[in-house]
Amino acid sequence: MNSWNEGYFTDSTYTYGYYRELSPHFLRWCLLLKGIAAPEITEDSCHCELGFGQGVSANIHAAAVPGKYFGTDFNPAHATNANELAEASGANAKFFEDSFEEFSKRDDLPQFDSVSFHGIWTWVSAENRRHMLEIVRRHLKSGGMVYNSYNCLPGWAPNAPLRELLTLYDHYKANGDTNARVKSAFKFIEDFIAAEPAYANIAPNFKSYFDNMKNLNADYIAHEYLNLDWDLMYFVDVVEQCKDAKLDFAMSAIPMETRQDMFLPEKAREFFKTVDNPIMIEQLQDYFINRQFRKDLFVRGIRRLSRTEAYDKIFNMRYVLLTPPEDVPMEVSTGVRKLNLLEEIYKPVLEFLAEGNYRPKDLHEYAAKTKIEATTLIELVTVLVSTGHVMPCQNDNAVKQVKRSCDRLNAHICERSVYGDAINFLASPLTGCGIEVGRFQQIFLNQYKAGNKTADKLAETTWKILSRLGEKFIVEDKQKLSKDDGGAFKYPRKVLETPEENLAHTKTLAEKFLTRVPILRAALIV
Numbered sequence: 001m002n003s004w005n006e007g008y009f010t011d012s013t014y015t016y017g018y019y020r021e022l023s024p025h026f027l028r029w030c031l032l033l034k035g036i037a038a039p040e041i042t043e044d045s046c047h048c049e050l051g052f053g054q055g056v057s058a059n060i061h062a063a064a065v066p067g068k069y070f071g072t073d074f075n076p077a078h079a080t081n082a083n084e085l086a087e088a089s090g091a092n093a094k095f096f097e098d099s100f101e102e103f104s105k106r107d108d109l110p111q112f113d114s115v116s117f118h119g120i121w122t123w124v125s126a127e128n129r130r131h132m133l134e135i136v137r138r139h140l141k142s143g144g145m146v147y148n149s150y151n152c153l154p155g156w157a158p159n160a161p162l163r164e165l166l167t168l169y170d171h172y173k174a175n176g177d178t179n180a181r182v183k184s185a186f187k188f189i190e191d192f193i194a195a196e197p198a199y200a201n202i203a204p205n206f207k208s209y210f211d212n213m214k215n216l217n218a219d220y221i222a223h224e225y226l227n228l229d230w231d232l233m234y235f236v237d238v239v240e241q242c243k244d245a246k247l248d249f250a251m252s253a254i255p256m257e258t259r260q261d262m263f264l265p266e267k268a269r270e271f272f273k274t275v276d277n278p279i280m281i282e283q284l285q286d287y288f289i290n291r292q293f294r295k296d297l298f299v300r301g302i303r304r305l306s307r308t309e310a311y312d313k314i315f316n317m318r319y320v321l322l323t324p325p326e327d328v329p330m331e332v333s334t335g336v337r338k339l340n341l342l343e344e345i346y347k348p349v350l351e352f353l354a355e356g357n358y359r360p361k362d363l364h365e366y367a368a369k370t371k372i373e374a375t376t377l378i379e380l381v382t383v384l385v386s387t388g389h390v391m392p393c394q395n396d397n398a399v400k401q402v403k404r405s406c407d408r409l410n411a412h413i414c415e416r417s418v419y420g421d422a423i424n425f426l427a428s429p430l431t432g433c434g435i436e437v438g439r440f441q442q443i444f445l446n447q448y449k450a451g452n453k454t455a456d457k458l459a460e461t462t463w464k465i466l467s468r469l470g471e472k473f474i475v476e477d478k479q480k481l482s483k484d485d486g487g488a489f490k491y492p493r494k495v496l497e498t499p500e501e502n503l504a505h506t507k508t509l510a511e512k513f514l515t516r517v518p519i520l521r522a523a524l525i526v
């Protein structure tokens with residue numbers, strides 16, 4: 001074990017995930033939706049991410065949202081990767097290799113409009129949480145935003161002992177690299193469950209939770225479960241601790257949760273008629289949802305907007321549709337309830353957003369056309385942004401400022417993708433967020449930009465690249481249907497062996513890519 005890592009797992013680096021909640025533009029929109037004043041975003045804004053991991057989110061936002069970006073992660077491999085991405089984009093970003101303690105003592109940092117930490121709070125010691133809050137206390141502007149996501153109780157209560165078993169085994173028995181450690185810990189737990197300990201038989205979902213865990217990436221498992229520190233908290237305890245940095249809880253960064261009438265079932269809503277304290281409501285909701293993971297948005301000194309001002313700000317923004325209208329499901333699960341979207345209301349809005357090759361549009365345009373009520377339109381946008389099919393856009397000035405850094409970052413990510421499956425998101429200058437674009441779509445994108453615009457040409461040029469790397473596609477064998485261990489039907493997987501089969505499969509993927517081009521173009525990625 002290293003000494004600088006303070007018990008945090010550092011034997012392998014973290015995954016290349018992307019989270020839109022770390023975008024200052026998205027957080028600002030969430031606050032406005034809730035009727036809370038949020039910092040304006042300009043080229044002078046300053047934003048900071050603590051524990052940025054591989055720095056994918058931090059770099060996508062540094063490239064896509066105007067401002068200066070700072071961050072720290074004590075793992076040197078993470079800082080190197082983050083700085084390499086920043087160099088590629090040319091964004092105004094400085095990523096440090098400091099521990100939170102070191103960073104909290106720096107005297108060369110500006111005042112931040114936002115400080116974010118995703119997936120850190122639970123996994124570090126109480127002392128490190130104090131350092132994080134000290135950074136916020138010293139460097140967050142009045143009215144600034146803080147995003148904190150963490151594992152919570154009560155949702156984690158039944159499975160926390162499983163995590164304890166993994167760390168117990170890892171601490172006393174495991175050795176080798178990350179894969180070997182995770183593999184041997186899993187084998188240990190399998191033997192443990194087979195020996196029928198009373199706990200595993202009684203705890204709800206203990207076995208199925210473990211079965212699902214086995215499908216996850218070993219690096220993710222290691223960072224999630226093999227740390228020395230893992231402190232589960234209730235929401236109210238986090239709220240109390242954040243008061244040390246003068247933070248007020250503003251909202252959950254899940255837009256639909258601004259509307260209890262949408263996301264909770266009827267009996268729960270009935271129950272909540274008897275509770276009026278907002279913190280108590282938020283905490284009790286975690287019981288109703290059986291929530292395991294919170295995405296909290298705090299503000300240093302909340303200032304409420306009048307309903308009209310908040311509505312104006314939400315209405316004046318433009319929105320872009322990122323999914324073809326026919327592919328947007330009319331049933332949404334909130335985790336505790338299925339919401340059936342009224343087709344006669346949702347479909348025309350989706351068609352409107354798709355008009356003009358998905359050109360982004362503000363809500364005034366639609367309201368003027370249809371006379372639909374403002375409250376209904378805001379409800380629609382709340383649901384569609386929550387599910388990620390629609391995103392709020394930045395203004396033209398911001399888009400102009402960030403276009404070049406997004407282009408540079410995206411070109412770099414696409415180039416890297418040729419050699420492996422790492423970063424599956426590209427930066428959108430329009431939404432100030434990342435958009436999922438997988439490895440093959442990234443290779444197609446490069447080819448498309450180079451002038452290969454038909455499925456045949458895209459397939460031919462892409463397959464040339466993949467075959468040179470010795471790669472072959474693995475697909476489902478539709479000729480053979482079999483049952484898995486749990487009795488569910490599935491198609492077995494097979495390797496496509498011949499160049500002809502691989503080329504044909506590449507063409508199918510290229511055709512799919514071409515149908516997505518209008519959306520990627522609207523998001524200013526093509």
Ligand SMILES: C[S@@+](CC[C@H](N)C(=O)[O-])C[C@H]1O[C@@H](n2cnc3c(N)ncnc32)[C@H](O)[C@@H]1O
Pocket residue numbers: 006008014015017050051052053054072073074075078098099100101117118119120123124128223224
């Ligand atoms: C679970 S990862 C989350 C990474 C990133 N936020 C994400 O979600 O992709 C936690 C990160 O915090 C960093 N970290 C943990 N303790 C730290 C400390 N005391 N000082 C600085 N960085 C720390 C780790 O190196 C790791 O990259």
